Amino acid sequence: MLNKNKKDWGAYLYLMPVIVILFVFHVLxxxxxxxxxxxxxxxxxKPEFVGAGNxxxxxxxxxxxxxxxxxxxxxxxxxxxxxxxxMGIAILLNNPIxxxxxxxxxxxxxxxxSINAVAIVWNFIYHPEIGLLNKVIGWFGISPVxxxxxxxxxxxxxxxxxxxxxxxxxxxxxLTGLQNIPKHLYEAARIDGANRWQQFVHITWPMLSPTTxxxxxxxxxxxxxxxxxVYMMTPRGGPLKSTMVVVYYLYRKAFDQxxxxxxxxxxxxxxLIIFACTLFNKLYVEKKVHYS
Amino acid sequence: MLFHFSKSPSNNNKxxxxxYVPVHILLILGxxxxxxxxxxxxxxxxxxxxxxxxxxxxxIVLLPDSIRPSFLNDESDKKRIKExxxxxxxxxxxxxxxxxxRKKPFEWWDNYKNAxxxxxxxxxxxxxxxxxxxxTAVSLFFASLAAYAFAFFKFPGQNAVFLMILGTxxxxxxxxxxxxxxxxxxxxxxxxxxxxxxxxxxxxxAVFFLRQFFMQLPKDLFEAAIxxxxxxxxxxxxxxxxxxxxxxxxMGVFSFLSNWNAFVWPLIVTNDTNLRVIQVGLSYFSSDxxxxxxxxxxxxxxxxxxxxxxxxxxxxxxxxxxxxxxMKE
Numbered sequence: 001m002l003n004k005n006k007k008d009w010g011a012y013l014y015l016m017p018v019i020v021i022l023f024v025f026h027v028l029x030x031x032x033x034x035x036x037x038x039x040x041x042x043x044x045x046k047p048e049f050v051g052a053g054n055x056x057x058x059x060x061x062x063x064x065x066x067x068x069x070x071x072x073x074x075x076x077x078x079x080x081x082x083x084x085x086x087m088g089i090a091i092l093l094n095n096p097i098x099x100x101x102x103x104x105x106x107x108x109x110x111x112x113x114s115i116n117a118v119a120i121v122w123n124f125i126y127h128p129e130i131g132l133l134n135k136v137i138g139w140f141g142i143s144p145v146x147x148x149x150x151x152x153x154x155x156x157x158x159x160x161x162x163x164x165x166x167x168x169x170x171x172x173x174x175l176t177g178l179q180n181i182p183k184h185l186y187e188a189a190r191i192d193g194a195n196r197w198q199q200f201v202h203i204t205w206p207m208l209s210p211t212t213x214x215x216x217x218x219x220x221x222x223x224x225x226x227x228x229x230v231y232m233m234t235p236r237g238g239p240l241k242s243t244m245v246v247v248y249y250l251y252r253k254a255f256d257q258x259x260x261x262x263x264x265x266x267x268x269x270x271x272l273i274i275f276a277c278t279l280f281n282k283l284y285v286e287k288k289v290h291y292s
Numbered sequence: 293m294l295f296h297f298s299k300s301p302s303n304n305n306k307x308x309x310x311x312y313v314p315v316h317i318l319l320i321l322g323x324x325x326x327x328x329x330x331x332x333x334x335x336x337x338x339x340x341x342x343x344x345x346x347x348x349x350x351x352i353v354l355l356p357d358s359i360r361p362s363f364l365n366d367e368s369d370k371k372r373i374k375e376x377x378x379x380x381x382x383x384x385x386x387x388x389x390x391x392x393x394r395k396k397p398f399e400w401w402d403n404y405k406n407a408x409x410x411x412x413x414x415x416x417x418x419x420x421x422x423x424x425x426x427x428t429a430v431s432l433f434f435a436s437l438a439a440y441a442f443a444f445f446k447f448p449g450q451n452a453v454f455l456m457i458l459g460t461x462x463x464x465x466x467x468x469x470x471x472x473x474x475x476x477x478x479x480x481x482x483x484x485x486x487x488x489x490x491x492x493x494x495x496x497x498a499v500f501f502l503r504q505f506f507m508q509l510p511k512d513l514f515e516a517a518i519x520x521x522x523x524x525x526x527x528x529x530x531x532x533x534x535x536x537x538x539x540x541x542x543m544g545v546f547s548f549l550s551n552w553n554a555f556v557w558p559l560i561v562t563n564d565t566n567l568r569v570i571q572v573g574l575s576y577f578s579s580d581x582x583x584x585x586x587x588x589x590x591x592x593x594x595x596x597x598x599x600x601x602x603x604x605x606x607x608x609x610x611x612x613x614x615x616x617x618x619m620k621e
Contacts, residue, residue: 007448008445008447008448009447010445010447010524011441011445011447012441012447014437014438014440014441014445014528015437015438015441015453017434017437017438017493018434018435018438018457018494018496018499019438019453019457019494021434021490021491021493021494022456022457022460022496025468025472025475025490025491026460026468026491026494026496028471028475029468029472029475030468030471032471032475033468033470033471036471036474043474043477089319089322092315092318092319093319095312095315097309097312097316097319099316099319103323105607106322106326106327107322107323107326108603109326109327109603110326110329112549112599112600112602112603113596113599114552114553114555114570114571114574114595114596114599115553115555116553116555116571116574116575116578116595117574117591117593117595118329118592118596120574120578120589120591120592121329121330121332121333121592122329124332124333124585124588124589125329125332127585129349130345130347130349130585132332132352134349135349135350135351135352138349138350139350164325164326164329167326168326225465227556228555231575232578235579251556254469254470254473255473255560260474264471267469267470
C-alpha cells in the first residue's frame, strides 16, 4: 500500500542536502572546468577565449610530456612491486599461524597514518649524510647516495616510500580474496601430488585473478593521481624535474602561475588518460581474469 | 587486542609447527620493515639536533643519549657525550644574562616543546579536530537520511538520482579542485571554515555504504511501524539509525581518518595561519624547519599519534570494512 504511492516527492526532503551539495561542489565544477579549459584566465583579469589553444599548447609543451613520462615511470615500477609484495605477504598471512593480529596491525599501520607525516620521516631516512638508508647500505660497502637530490634515485625513492605506505591496504584485499578460494581445490591438488608451486600456479593465481585485476585497476588510477608525496619530498619537481608528475605540474600551473585554463586543459587530458586506461583494463586485461 | 589469534583448530594444540618457521621469519622481516620508520621517528624525536648530526654514520643508535644507560655506550658515544656535557656545563657556568638561548642544554621533551612553539600546532589541532568532527557527524547524518530514502521509499527519479550520486565517485578530483577554487573565491569563501567543511558534508560513498545496510532491514518492519502511526522520520530516528550503529561507526572512522589526513583541498582553499589544518601546518613546518630533524620528527609523531590511537580502538571494524569495501566494485 505504501509502496504504490508513485508520487512520493516527500522523499526528496531526505535527499535534499546530499543532492544539493554534490551538485554544487562535485557535478557543476566538472562542467565549469570543461568550459574554462577553452579560455586563458588568471582568475583576476577577464577570461580570454582561446578555443582549443590550451590543448594544442599542451601537446607542444615538453614539460607536460616529461610529466606524463614520469607518471608512467612511477606506475610501471610501483604497481608490479605493490602487487608482488602484497600478494606474497597475503599468502604468508593466510597460513594458520600465531600472531596474525600483530602482523596485520604492523602491515596496516602505514595505511592509517598521514602521507605528509610519513613523507617527512622518509625525508629523514633518505638524508644523504645522517639518513638511515645510507647507514644501512654502508654496512654492505655501498657508498652513500643522495637519494632525493639525485635525478636517477629521486623517483625510485618516492616509489619505495609509496609502496611501503599503501602495501597494507592491498594485503587486506588479497587476504579477503584468498579466503574466498574453496579449500577443497587445494585438498584435491595435494591428493594429485601437486607441490606448493604447482598449487600456486594452477589454483591460487587464477582464483585470485579477479582480486589482482581489481587492485591493478585501482592502482593505475591512483598512480596517475599521485601528488602529496611528490609535493612533500621533492619540492619544485625534484632534481632535473625527475619527479615532476602530471598532478604536480597541474598544481604548479594553476596555483603558482595562475594559468587556470591551461591547468584545466591538463586536468581533462589526465582524466581522459585515466579513463582510457580503465577502459583498456576492462576490455583487454580483464579477458585474462578467471571468474568462477 | 593486538594479539588475537586465529581461531583455526591447528592453533589449539601447543605443538610448534616447524613448517611455519620460514613463514614467521619472512613475516617478521616484513613487519620490521613496516614498523621501523616509526620507531626511528619516535627515537629521533627525543634526540637533540647535535646528537642527530654527530651520530656515528656506521651504526644505528635507537635510545637517545639522555635516557640510554651508560653501559650501552661505546668509546665514541662516551666521547660525544663527554664533549656535549662540557658544552652544557660551560653554559650553566655562564651568568644567566649572558647565556646564549640557542645553546641551551637539551632536555628530552625539547623537540616537542619547540615544535609547538615554532608553529601554532595547538591551533592546527583544534582546527583539524573541529573540521573532522563536523564533517564526519554532519555527512553521516545527511548520508543516512539519503540512504534511508533510497532503501525504504519509492519515488520518481529514484534510479536516476542514485546513479548520479554514484557517478560523482568516479569524477577525477583534480578536475574538481580548480573550478571549486574559482567558485569558492567568487563566493568569498576562501579562508573560511565553510570552504573546509561544506563541500564535504555530502559523501556519495557513505550514501552507498549505508544504503546497502538499510536494504537488509525487513520492509515489513517499516510498514508495520507506519501503520501503527510512526512517522517516517520517527522510524528513521528511532529504529533504522540505532540498528545501523556498527555501519555508522565504520563509516565514521573512515570519514574521520580521511578528514584528518586531508591535505590538497585545505592547502588550496586556505592560506590564513589561523585556519590551517594539521597536514598543511606540517607541510609548512617541514619547509620552515629545514634541518631541525628532531623537531620535524616530534611534529610528525604528534600528527600520527591520534590516528594510531584511533586505529587501535576501531581496529577490527576498520580492517574488515576496508577489505569488504575494496571488493564492492
